[in-house]
Amino acid sequence: MSSGGPIGEVGELGVLADLRRVFGELASQEPSYLGIGDDAALLPVPGADRQLVATVDALVEGVHFERRYAPARLVGRKALAVNLSDVAAMGGIPRYALCALLAPPDLSLSWVHEFAQGFGDRAREFGVRIVGGNLSRGPCFAATVTVLGEVERGRAVTRDGGRPGDRLYVTGTLGASALGMALLRDEGPRPSPEVQEALTRAHLDPTPRLAEGRLAAGFARAMIDLSDGLVADLGHLCRASGCGAEVQAARLPWPREAEALATALWGSGAQAALTGGEDYELLCAVPEAQAQAFELAVGREGLSFQAVGRLTAGPGIEVVFEDGRREAARAQAFEHFR
């Protein structure tokens, strides 16, 4: 462990030296590869049968997390994970990351150190090289991360390929992250300690669904990751694809063990799944004719996708309840500036 002193005392070079130690072989230099330490990274380019995938996303203190409840190591893991989720949603393979940090001078070096450890853990886990970055003073901590990846030409899945009749599938559990965030902010009735732990973990340490994205890319014709909430992100996919959608409320995978909390905060578990954001699960649209082969492949790979509805001619997104009642879906996207 490194010093717990404020980075204002350690200085920029001290912080950079610590980051270099933490990233270790993830940032090492190789003949065909040049990482941290020159003006820019030089990266081997995959063959011309590949496309480059590039995405950028930021985690900002006071907006996306608070230091009082978010351990630095998990902030580091999430800063990379949310970008890996974007690569997953294209059906791509992540290769390189650049990590640009803002930090206030009174932040402790140990906080930055643990952030870097978490970031490095996720990089190691998914075979990502840390090839560049930037460090600047700022009024709060913020990590702006760029991830570069690759995808075989013709395999990438965008948002705009969906057609009426396509089946909609999601990975994982929806709404858990939003419920976890509510607990971290002391809202709502508390479930059991185990359930609290699972929900806050879903919020603080989401799992990027890279294997799921690679598999779905062989079958889906539209895909998106769920960062703004199912209704909002399905809305993005529908608009891009020129479709509507219907979602079966009873099929939504929300955390059943947190029903009281979900009901107190969102009216129902299904509404938590429809509205809660930051799940970083995948949503994809698979043509009916491919659905059986897709489900077989999912089972063979030991992965998990839940069918939750289908695309329609539209317009709009409807939620269908078990009693046959239909309702226009309500989105409440997170609005950064209001």
Add this chain to the structure above:
Amino acid sequence: MSSGGPIGEVGELGVLADLRRVFGELASQEPSYLGIGDDAALLPVPGADRQLVATVDALVEGVHFERRYAPARLVGRKALAVNLSDVAAMGGIPRYALCALLAPPDLSLSWVHEFAQGFGDRAREFGVRIVGGNLSRGPCFAATVTVLGEVERGRAVTRDGGRPGDRLYVTGTLGASALGMALLRDEGPRPSPEVQEALTRAHLDPTPRLAEGRLAAGFARAMIDLSDGLVADLGHLCRASGCGAEVQAARLPWPREAEALATALWGSGAQAALTGGEDYELLCAVPEAQAQAFELAVGREGLSFQAVGRLTAGPGIEVVFEDGRREAARAQAFEHFR
């Protein structure tokens, strides 16, 4: 022109819509290319005889500039330019940019709009596509920009290839940016209005030396861009190359018309050139045997490099004055956290 209201009233979607309009065809979608609007950009990959160049840099309000003196359009131009300068220093060609913004809710949309116009102007000028970005609330305005480019395999110039005896060349004028920043911050005696304009322009709107970097890549065996000041950046190059250096004070290209200001602030014009940062000029080390051919090629292309010294066996960087006096160079790198 768009509304001057605070972005807190316009909302995230309003800001994004405005950015899309400003970037126009720079962000347009093509069959083999997917830009803003999906989870990640999909980019055509140059042939495998190329390497990818990737760099990230941030401009932060209150650290790198103040809104009271830096027009939004110039902040936008500079946010891209400082990254293009890094690509230039590798001998590369910039291709794509991703622009991640933090913005406080009370910032006016017209400020963001003009930032985007400046960013787009520089992108257009250098043939760079804007392929992604991110927008988040934050306590100040900050732009974290990633630029991707390409370079022919074997042509890239890193910092570590310099050898004793190599001639050192720089582009442009050194120290002008630091003198311009001092004027913007009301420090030092004021030169004539024309000189003030030239110096503040050097600080607010630096020119990335892409043509110079491409040309130098055919001759130089080490190169770096001057962001921290000549002594500091030459120090980086020397450490990476395992060399020392000597710099001829009389050959340093500092702004002669600002001698009184330079002397008041730095003791001499030469010291302003040695110490002042943010010039975003290039420094390269050319083998003696290549120097004549390099200078001929520079003249033929209508470009300009000034010979300022040479690499030595070292250790350290010495400044040689006209009277033969030698002094160890003093660096005063900008320290972010002190």
